[in-house]
Amino acid sequence: MNHVSDIFIDPEPIKLDCGDALHYQLSYETYGTLNANKTNAILIFHALTGDQYVASINPVTKKAGWWTNMVGAGLPIDTDKYFIICANVLGGCLGSTGPASTNPDSGEIYGLNFPIITISDMVRAQVRLIDHFNIDILFSVIGGSMGGMLVLEFAANYKNRLLCAIPIATGSRHSSQNIAFHEVGRQAVMADPNWHGGNYHNHDEQPSKGLAVARMAAHITYMSDQSLHEKFGRNLQDRDSVSFGFDADFQIESYLRHQGMSFVDRFDANSYLYLTRAMDYFDLAAQFDDNLMAAFAGTNIRFCLISFTSDWLFPPEESKLIAQALNRVAANVSYVEVNSPKGHDAFLLDEPEMFSAVTGFLASTAHKHAICDEGSK
Amino acid sequence: MNHVSDIFIDPEPIKLDCGDALHYQLSYETYGTLNANKTNAILIFHALTGDQYVASINPVTKKAGWWTNMVGAGLPIDTDKYFIICANVLGGCLGSTGPASTNPDSGEIYGLNFPIITISDMVRAQVRLIDHFNIDILFSVIGGSMGGMLVLEFAANYKNRLLCAIPIATGSRHSSQNIAFHEVGRQAVMADPNWHGGNYHNHDEQPSKGLAVARMAAHITYMSDQSLHEKFGRNLQDRDSVSFGFDADFQIESYLRHQGMSFVDRFDANSYLYLTRAMDYFDLAAQFDDNLMAAFAGTNIRFCLISFTSDWLFPPEESKLIAQALNRVAANVSYVEVNSPKGHDAFLLDEPEMFSAVTGFLASTAHKHAICDEGSK
Numbered sequence: 204m205n206h207v208s209d210i211f212i213d214p215e216p217i218k219l220d221c222g223d224a225l226h227y228q229l230s231y232e233t234y235g236t237l238n239a240n241k242t243n244a245i246l247i248f249h250a251l252t253g254d255q256y257v258a259s260i261n262p263v264t265k266k267a268g269w270w271t272n273m274v275g276a277g278l279p280i281d282t283d284k285y286f287i288i289c290a291n292v293l294g295g296c297l298g299s300t301g302p303a304s305t306n307p308d309s310g311e312i313y314g315l316n317f318p319i320i321t322i323s324d325m326v327r328a329q330v331r332l333i334d335h336f337n338i339d340i341l342f343s344v345i346g347g348s349m350g351g352m353l354v355l356e357f358a359a360n361y362k363n364r365l366l367c368a369i370p371i372a373t374g375s376r377h378s379s380q381n382i383a384f385h386e387v388g389r390q391a392v393m394a395d396p397n398w399h400g401g402n403y404h405n406h407d408e409q410p411s412k413g414l415a416v417a418r419m420a421a422h423i424t425y426m427s428d429q430s431l432h433e434k435f436g437r438n439l440q441d442r443d444s445v446s447f448g449f450d451a452d453f454q455i456e457s458y459l460r461h462q463g464m465s466f467v468d469r470f471d472a473n474s475y476l477y478l479t480r481a482m483d484y485f486d487l488a489a490q491f492d493d494n495l496m497a498a499f500a501g502t503n504i505r506f507c508l509i510s511f512t513s514d515w516l517f518p519p520e521e522s523k524l525i526a527q528a529l530n531r532v533a534a535n536v537s538y539v540e541v542n543s544p545k546g547h548d549a550f551l552l553d554e555p556e557m558f559s560a561v562t563g564f565l566a567s568t569a570h571k572h573a574i575c576d577e578g579s580k
Numbered sequence: 581m582n583h584v585s586d587i588f589i590d591p592e593p594i595k596l597d598c599g600d601a602l603h604y605q606l607s608y609e610t611y612g613t614l615n616a617n618k619t620n621a622i623l624i625f626h627a628l629t630g631d632q633y634v635a636s637i638n639p640v641t642k643k644a645g646w647w648t649n650m651v652g653a654g655l656p657i658d659t660d661k662y663f664i665i666c667a668n669v670l671g672g673c674l675g676s677t678g679p680a681s682t683n684p685d686s687g688e689i690y691g692l693n694f695p696i697i698t699i700s701d702m703v704r705a706q707v708r709l710i711d712h713f714n715i716d717i718l719f720s721v722i723g724g725s726m727g728g729m730l731v732l733e734f735a736a737n738y739k740n741r742l743l744c745a746i747p748i749a750t751g752s753r754h755s756s757q758n759i760a761f762h763e764v765g766r767q768a769v770m771a772d773p774n775w776h777g778g779n780y781h782n783h784d785e786q787p788s789k790g791l792a793v794a795r796m797a798a799h800i801t802y803m804s805d806q807s808l809h810e811k812f813g814r815n816l817q818d819r820d821s822v823s824f825g826f827d828a829d830f831q832i833e834s835y836l837r838h839q840g841m842s843f844v845d846r847f848d849a850n851s852y853l854y855l856t857r858a859m860d861y862f863d864l865a866a867q868f869d870d871n872l873m874a875a876f877a878g879t880n881i882r883f884c885l886i887s888f889t890s891d892w893l894f895p896p897e898e899s900k901l902i903a904q905a906l907n908r909v910a911a912n913v914s915y916v917e918v919n920s921p922k923g924h925d926a927f928l929l930d931e932p933e934m935f936s937a938v939t940g941f942l943a944s945t946a947h948k949h950a951i952c953d954e955g956s957k
Contacts, residue, residue, distance in 0.1 A: 221824035319824040379808040379832045380800065386833045387796045389826065390840070391768055394789035412771035419764045420797050423757065428892070431756040437863060445861055447598035447696040449766065449853060453860065455756045456763045463767070476826060483830065484822055486814060515805070515892075 204275065204282040206259055207233045210298060211290070211332050223318040226307060229332055230298025231255050231290035234274065235282040241338045242574045245280060245565075246329065246365075247289040248346030248353035250551075251478050252418075252470055254297045257289040258282070263297070263469050272553055279561040284569070285342065292353075293328045294320035294478055296471035303404065303471040313473075315401035320477055322349075322485045326356045330364065340364055342574060343565060347371035347550035348517065349478070352485050355525065358506070359487055359498040367505040367568040369561060372514055372550040374521030375495055375528075376486035381516060384424055385479040388417030392472050401473055414472045415463030422462045427513035427546030431455060495528035502529075506536040507564040509557055511549040537564060581652065581659040583636055584610045587675060588667070588709050600695040603684060606709055607675025608632050608667035611651065612659040618715045619951050622657060622942075623706065623742075624666040625723030625730035628855050629795075629847055631674045634666040635659070640674070640846045649930055656938040661946070662719065669730070670705045671697035671855055673848035680781065680848040690850075692778035697854055699726075699862045703733045707741065717741055719951060720942060724748035724927035725894065726855070729862050732902070735883070736864055736875040744882040744945040746938060749891055749927040751898030752872055752905075753863035758893060761801055762856040765794030769849050778850055791849045792840030799839045804890035804923030808832060872905035879906075883913040884941040886934055888926040914941060 209231060216224040232255045237244060247257050249269070254261060258274040261267075274280045274287060291299035294317075302317035309316075333341060344365055346354045351373025358368040377385075392398055395413030399406050423431075435455040439445065442452065451457040491497035506529055510522035519540050529536040539560040543549040550557065568574075586608060593601040609632045614621060624634050626646070631638060635651040638644075651657045651664060668676035671694075679694035686693075710718060721742055723731045728750025735745040754762075769775055772790030776783050800808075812832040816822065819829065828834040868874035883906055887899035896917050906913040916937040920926040927934065945951075 315826075376814060378805065379812045379814065379830075380803075380805045382814070382830050383796075383800045383808065383832050383836055386828075386830075386836055387793060387800065390789075390796060390837070391771075391793045393826075394768075394772065394793055396773055412767075416764060416768045416771055416793065419760075419767060423760045423764065426757075428755065428757045428895075431760065435756045437753060437756065437759070449692075449770075449857065451763075453756075453759050453763075455760050459760055459763055460767070480826065518805075 204234055205236050208259075209233070211335050213328070213331050217324065217327055217331065219318050219324045220321040221319045225300070225318060227293055227300035227328060228298075229290040229293065229328060231288060231332065232257065232259055234258055234287040235285055237286040237336065237338070241336070242340065242342060242572070243284065244286045244288060244333075244336070244338050244341050245343045245345060246333065246341050247274070247280070247287060248344065248350035249289060249292065250346070250348035250350050251482065252466070252475070253350065254295070255289045255291045257287070269551060273558065273561070279558045279565070280345065288332070288336070290329055290332055292325045292478070294325065294474060294481060296474040301471065302401070302473035302477055312404045314404065315473065317473070317477065320481050322352050322356050322481050323360070323490075325481065326353050326360070329353075330357075330361060333364070340366060342569070343367045343369060345369040345371070345561075346373075348373055348547065349482050351517075352482065355487055356485075358502070358504050359490070362502050362504065365504060366572055367507070367564070369507045369509065369564065370525070371509040371557070372511055372517050372547055374517045375488060375525050377483050378521075382483045384420060385483055387420050389476050389479060391416040391420070392476060398472065403472065409467065410472045411467040414467045414470070414475060417475065418466040419459045419463040422459060424516045425546060425548045427515065427544055429513060429544045430546050433544065495524065496531050499529050499534055500532045502532065502534050504534070505564075505568050506534060507560060508536065508538045509541060509550070509560060510539075511541050511543045511545065511547070511554075513544050514547040514549065516547040581611055582613050585636075586610070588712050590705070590708050594701070594704055594708065596695050596701045597698040598696045602677070602695060604670055604677035604705060605675075606667040606670065606677075606705055608665060608709065609634065609636055611635055611664040612662055614663040614713065614715070618713070619717065619719060619949070620661065621663045621665060621710075621713070621715050621718050622720045622722060623710065623718050624651070624657070624664060625721065625727035626666060626669065627723070627725035627727050628859065629843070629852070630727065631672070632666045632668045634664070638846075646928060650935065650938070656935045656942070657722065665709070665713070667706055667709055669702045669855070671702065671851060671858060673851040678848065679778070679850035679854055689781045691781065692850065694850070694854065697858050699729050699733050699858050700737070700867075702858065703730050703737070706730075707734075707738060710741070717743060719946070720744045720746060722746040722748070722938070723750075725750055725924065726859050728894075729859065732864055733862075735879065735881050736867070739879050739881065742881060743949055744884070744941070746884045746886065746941065747899075747902070748886040748934070749888055749894050749924055751894045752865060752902050754860050755898075759860045761797060762860055764797050765856060766853050768793040768797070769853060775849065780849070786844065787849045788844040791844045791847070791852060794852065795843040796836045796840040799836060801893045802923060802925045804892065804921055806890060806921045807923050810921065872901065873908050876906050876911050877909045879909065879911050881911070882941075882945050883911060884937060885913065885915045886918060886927070886937060887916075888918050888920045888922065888924070888931075890921050891924040891926065893924040
């Protein structure tokens with residue numbers, strides 16, 4: 204498959220929701236080939252701690268892409284048919300401009316001087332990327348979790364720039380409980396003295412312990428009680444009986460500690476603060492006078508919403524709220540509630556029902572618009 | 581009401597599950613009057629961060645007792661009828677021996693040299709307290725959350741020492757997800773450099789930031805998604821619009837920060853580690869060859885199990901498992917599932933259905949055994 208890594212340096216700054224103007228770049232990957240009419244492009248948005256390496260090796264972790272079961276030749280998002288773009292979000296830490304970038308005005312790393320980024324800002328930057336490709340209308344935008352928020356934001360505000368949208372395991376706003384978990388994670392980072400008020404790069408240190416705790420707390424929310432029970436239960440780690448101490452006696456403890464420690468090697472702590480904040484601030488209805496229907500009024504976009512029964516971070520109710528708003532404005536919407544015990548992370552895992560829903564939905568939309576019937580033409 | 585604060589200093593050490601022998605004391609409160617036959621005593625077990633001040637002012641916080649809606653004259657646990665005992669658990673930090681106590685052998689504060697305590701150990705110590713009162717048979721043992729674990733442990737291992745038991749919002753073992761949340765909290769404490777490997781007392785410091793983060797994470801699990809939504813939603817704190825920063829913009833953030841900060845003023849960080857560990861280790865069936873029925877075989881104790889529909893820390897399924905085991909050994913068991921949106925903390929709140937269940941259950945048991953029909957006689 205045709206695969207390109209590149210960086211888009213916008214010659215113009217973008218105006219952010221906070222009022223600042225920001226010079227920025229986006230680091231992105233593409234897979235497949237853009238057809239001559241530029242009608243077969245799919246933009247994928249990654250989740251909070253995801254990246255642009257959707258179907259290629261992440262150069263930091265050396266691991267395979269995070270959606271290799273979804274994106275590739277013959278897969279639901281078929282690189283033989285579609286041209287796939289995935290960019291590291293604005294505020295991220297894998298090549299796009301974020302708090303670990305150098306402020307061109309001062310020559311210093313931004314740290315907390317980086318402006319607060321919103322989901323709208325992230326989408327605005329990626330629309331510029333699409334413009335850079337001279338793509339007028341995307342075939343589809345797809346994403347899960349935070350990525351799903353970007354899908355909704357895109358669909359609501361760029362109604363003429365895409366044919367179909369697939370928001371997965373997401374919501375139209377961040378719930379109180381979700382803000383609470385994010386706040387715990389941020390406080391864990393900020394409590395680490397190595398954070399230095401966000402200025403750790405200048406101290407050659409990392410708030411690794413705090414960021415690991417943040418990741419551990421978040422990771423629990425990505426799984427379900429049932430999946431934890433089935434995967435770990437009360438099984439002990441490399442021992443026959445408890446140690447009567449504070450070692451990782453239980454497998455779940457050992458697993459969580461590993462999740463925390465491996466995360467800090469690949470993610471910038473300040474980026475974590477900024478991206479969680481962007482999710483907290485997301486409230487699509489609030490952009491339309493607290494009327495979610497108004498966000499979609501008059502849309503011609505086809506929607507396929509997907510949720511997972513055991514996802515308690517973005518439970519099916521959140522997707523249903525979106526489906527209801529879409530139905531009330533007579534939009535074309537499919538809603539698929541996948542019966543899965545795997546919790547929120549199900550959208551990254553082997554979920555045949557999700558794969559077939561995406562395959563079928565893209566095929567029917569492509570057929571309707573006479574796109575890609577015989578590959579990239 | 582007759583109210584006494586006292587300390588029980590056991591002349592003999594107790595043998596702990598970890599193998600150590602420990603000299604200890606228990607700080608306790610009593611309310612009401614023990615009748616001449618000593619048949620009207622109720623032992624209340626407190627929850628993880630609870631204390632013995634069930635119906636009297638906590639001298640540290642100066643706040644009213646934590647169960648003043650349940651315990652008092654004319655209330656479900658009626659101090660006009662019953663003699664109520666509530667002790668700070670072994671391992672606690674409000675007068676009972678715990679990691680903040682001084683090791684008599686070394687003259688130093690225990691810190692992490694304190695032995696690991698189990699739920700069994702806590703109960704064993706309180707049975708000695710009951711012996712100290714020369715009470716052969718308790719009328720009832722009652723407790724919620726961790727307190728409910730102590731109730732189950734007591735009922736299973738001291739079958740002839742009580743007439744009835746009320747375990748509320750609890751489980752017969754700590755789940756994988758619950759262990760996970762505890763581990764996050766412990767890692768947050770241990771990540772705080774002021775923790776000093778548990779030796780902070782000797783540094784005149786407190787791992788306050790880490791303990792506050794631990795409390796914040798735990799506090800989320802004490803509420804339900806719905807109760808957070810209803811109480812806070814996405815409401816802003818003292819502002820009309822978001823600050824585009826990391827202040828506590830949202831009420832839920834401000835609330836959580838307050839919960840974290842006020843907790844560290846009243847709780848010892850090492851105690852938090854030890855008590856969470858005791859809960860993690862709790863697995864009643866494991867004491868009986870992984871057979872929960874065996875824990876209750878032949879019991880004459882009457883049980884009243886209470887759970888709350890929105891409690892996701894100890895969901896109703898956990899109580900149902902206990903009810904099933906009790907049913908299978910033909911025990912006398914009532915199970916009350918209270919429809920409440922308030923989450924785990926419901927057991928501390930105004931829940932009329934819980935109050936009437938406790939009132940009725942105690943009255944019928946008292947009537948059956950001809951106890952307290954006319955007050956403490």
